[in-house]
Amino acid sequence: MWSAEPIRVLVTGAAGQIAYSLLYSIAKGDVFGKDQPIILVLLDIPPMLPVLDGVVMELQDCALPLLRDVIPTDKVEVGFKDLDAAILVGSMPRKEGMERKDLLKANVAIFKTQGAALDKYAKKTVKVLVVGNPANTNCLIAAKSAPSIPKENFSCLTRLDHNRARSQVAMRVGVPSDSVKNVIIWGNHSSTQYPDVHHAKVNNHGKEVAAFDAVKDDSWLKGDFISTVQQRGAAVIKARKLSSAMSAAKAICDHMRDIWFGTPEGEFVSMGVYSSGNSYGVPDDLIYSFPVMIKNKTWKVVDGLEINDFSRGKMDATAAELVDERDTAISFLGV
Numbered sequence: 001m002w003s004a005e006p007i008r009v010l011v012t013g014a015a016g017q018i019a020y021s022l023l024y025s026i027a028k029g030d031v032f033g034k035d036q037p038i039i040l041v042l043l044d045i046p047p048m049l050p051v052l053d054g055v056v057m058e059l060q061d062c063a064l065p066l067l068r069d070v071i072p073t074d075k076v077e078v079g080f081k082d083l084d085a086a087i088l089v090g091s092m093p094r095k096e097g098m099e100r101k102d103l104l105k106a107n108v109a110i111f112k113t114q115g116a117a118l119d120k121y122a123k124k125t126v127k128v129l130v131v132g133n134p135a136n137t138n139c140l141i142a143a144k145s146a147p148s149i150p151k152e153n154f155s156c157l158t159r160l161d162h163n164r165a166r167s168q169v170a171m172r173v174g175v176p177s178d179s180v181k182n183v184i185i186w187g188n189h190s191s192t193q194y195p196d197v198h199h200a201k202v203n204n205h206g207k208e209v210a211a212f213d214a215v216k217d218d219s220w221l222k223g224d225f226i227s228t229v230q231q232r233g234a235a236v237i238k239a240r241k242l243s244s245a246m247s248a249a250k251a252i253c254d255h256m257r258d259i260w261f262g263t264p265e266g267e268f269v270s271m272g273v274y275s276s277g278n279s280y281g282v283p284d285d286l287i288y289s290f291p292v293m294i295k296n297k298t299w300k301v302v303d304g305l306e307i308n309d310f311s312r313g314k315m316d317a318t319a320a321e322l323v324d325e326r327d328t329a330i331s332f333l334g335v
Contacts, residue, residue: 006038007032008038008081008082009032009038009040010086012043012044013132014052014089017242020245023055025253026253031260032085039069040070040071041079043076076113080114080121083123084125089252091111091133092106092110103134109332111130111142112142112145114142115146124150126153128143128154129156129252133189136286136287137325138156140326144333152274162185163247164232165185165195169202175204181201181203184200187289187318188325190321192318193229194311194317195226195229254269255269259294262294262296263295269291271292271299272288273289274286279301
């Protein structure tokens, strides 16, 4: 019935709440295609294995035809073997009173290990998406720790921010969110990120107009809109007492599906990718969120977009934060 060979997809932090919202979508074919059988590999830390067994039971009980096997594990040699795709959700969360430096140090250790495991066990064609925060820097450390896998195969998630920006504009104009395209998230997946709508288009009752013309409120677009998107994660935590899970899982699906099947003609999306050689004056050797178009599983930064002074300042500020994060993280790499 299925001609395709199963692909092996790893999700780390698989007993956590993002994974709980994510695994069903992957297993039923929403991400890698409706005729692509899947072997799901679920990695988590040893104390979470009993919980993971419950997740495995539920996946079995979904009776999903595409799901060929589910492999729960706490061992990297099992988790990273022969992977086609790796979604690295697990990371050390920030605990109260924890210095940012300590958080970075703990995560450098995790992503150095996982990068080395990708290098040793995964296919060289593996596509790696880092979700666990600080996602950009964790992604960079994983990529640096996997020298035999092309840097272009690594990306980090800023699609959630992208979707938040798209939705804010759509609600403001009163159109469905798919009537808004080409918003951009520049930089770090943190509160310094820059949600930019200078190049966005809104389909308003059949007519495509620039976002600034559709919204007709420049001060909102340059003020509250930006801070709403930047602070949205914190707002969800404040309200739910838990971090974004459903929306994060949806963004992961969007991101991976676009890598697998490409972006629609004339549209671009945001993802954190390797910055070296970019045309926007962003420092090399960072994982920085850019507008990208994807074809044949290969992303390309959208070049030639005009950057005004307002945007330049915000793009530089988030780059400076990433340089600082990178330098701190790299100082821990040798440890």
